[in-house]
Amino acid sequence: MLPSALREGSGARERNRVTSEFFALFGTTEHSFMIQTIGVAGSGTMGAGIAIVAARAGFRTIVYDTAQAALERARNQTEAFFARSVERKRLTREQADRALAVLQGTTDIDALAQCDIVIEAVFEDLKVKHALLGKLDRVCPPSTLFASNTSTLSITEIAAGSGRDERVVGMHFCLPAQLMRLVEMSPGLRTSEETFATAWAFCQALGQVPVKTKDNPGFILNYFLIPFNNDVIRMVEAGLAEPADIDLAIKTALGYAMGPLELLDLVGLDTHLLVAEALYAGTHEPRAAVPALVRRMIAAGHLGRKSGQGFYKYSGSAMFGA
Numbered sequence: 001m002l003p004s005a006l007r008e009g010s011g012a013r014e015r016n017r018v019t020s021e022f023f024a025l026f027g028t029t030e031h032s033f034m035i036q037t038i039g040v041a042g043s044g045t046m047g048a049g050i051a052i053v054a055a056r057a058g059f060r061t062i063v064y065d066t067a068q069a070a071l072e073r074a075r076n077q078t079e080a081f082f083a084r085s086v087e088r089k090r091l092t093r094e095q096a097d098r099a100l101a102v103l104q105g106t107t108d109i110d111a112l113a114q115c116d117i118v119i120e121a122v123f124e125d126l127k128v129k130h131a132l133l134g135k136l137d138r139v140c141p142p143s144t145l146f147a148s149n150t151s152t153l154s155i156t157e158i159a160a161g162s163g164r165d166e167r168v169v170g171m172h173f174c175l176p177a178q179l180m181r182l183v184e185m186s187p188g189l190r191t192s193e194e195t196f197a198t199a200w201a202f203c204q205a206l207g208q209v210p211v212k213t214k215d216n217p218g219f220i221l222n223y224f225l226i227p228f229n230n231d232v233i234r235m236v237e238a239g240l241a242e243p244a245d246i247d248l249a250i251k252t253a254l255g256y257a258m259g260p261l262e263l264l265d266l267v268g269l270d271t272h273l274l275v276a277e278a279l280y281a282g283t284h285e286p287r288a289a290v291p292a293l294v295r296r297m298i299a300a301g302h303l304g305r306k307s308g309q310g311f312y313k314y315s316g317s318a319m320f321g322a
């Protein structure tokens with residue numbers, strides 16, 4: 001049974017509606033949809049946004065990170081994000097307070113033992129993800145589902161290090177997760193149908209829009225976005241135009257809300273390096289190979305918004321949107 005605070009409000013009502021649709025669709029019993037407590041492993045750019053989505057939908061949400069500083073930064077950003085959401089009338093003060101009340105951060109992995117699903121959003125590195133999932137397998141009961149937010153790694157390969165590969169699924173949220181509704185959902189080769197169906201219904205209960213993709217490097221979005229972004233970085237390298245003018249041209253002509261260089265600053269150049277390298281390793285697509293400028297920017301500490309400078313300069317570390 002949900003805590004009373006979560007039984008009320010639009011998040012819980014929407015969750016019940018989606019859950020009923022799920023039972024009708026998959027002809028399963030209520031016991032199949034037992035997701036009430038969410039774990040998010042990694043409290044960086046993506047983990048912080050995913051945690052907002054889960055808490056805003058009314059789920060009890062436990063965020064785990066090895067770095068206390070990352071948790072503190074995410075908490076500050078989240079409080080500021082919800083304050084802006086109230087100011088701009090996207091949420092009532094009560095809804096924002098309720099979301100903050102169900103959200104907790106921890107550096108203790110054992111706290112994730114209570115979770116029905118853990119979404120990992122740690123570094124894009126197979127070894128790091130295997131080490132984390134191996135530990136989680138010891139901490140969480142066998143019923144807990146593991147979801148990976150990987151952009152480019154194989155869900156099947158990630159699942160192989162989990163000790164429970166039938167209960168691992170890809171859930172690729174898009175940046176900024178707190179605003180973007182798309183989630184690419186990918187079963188690995190050994191993901192069970194029940195796991196996929198439960199994760200799909202959970203995704204809808206979050207208020208997100210799931211799209212099914214194969215377990216393929218880059219899924220749908222990054223398959224074209226990473227080579228496209230690398231092309232734009234090469235334009236900067238070649239001195240073709242100023243970053244602001246490249247972004248303006250692309251936004252104006254293609255109707256994008258953000259320019260590719262603004263988006264790269266939000267992604268983080270360090271994360272872009274990891275995802276582009278993983279896409280290149282998986283596809284050998286020459287345009288996925290990361291331009292040299294990216295490594296130089298990382299060496300200079302120009303990681304994007306998170307470090308205060310990327311292709312643009314930033315003051316403060318506020319989260320995007322409201």
Ligand SMILES: NC(=O)c1ccc[n+]([C@@H]2O[C@H](COP(=O)([O-])OP(=O)(O)OC[C@H]3O[C@@H](n4cnc5c(N)ncnc54)[C@H](O)[C@@H]3O)[C@@H](O)[C@H]2O)c1
Nearest residue numbers: 042043044045046065066070121122124150151175267271
């Ligand atoms: N940034 C994006 O645009 C984006 C978009 C979609 C998906 N992703 C994917 O999301 C994942 C995370 O990316 P990000 O950009 O949020 O990275 P990030 O570097 O901003 O954050 C990663 C966080 O994980 C923590 N961490 C690292 N190892 C850990 C461990 N073993 N246990 C717990 N915490 C650990 C770090 O302390 C850090 O706070 C990657 O798989 C990436 O491919 C990123």
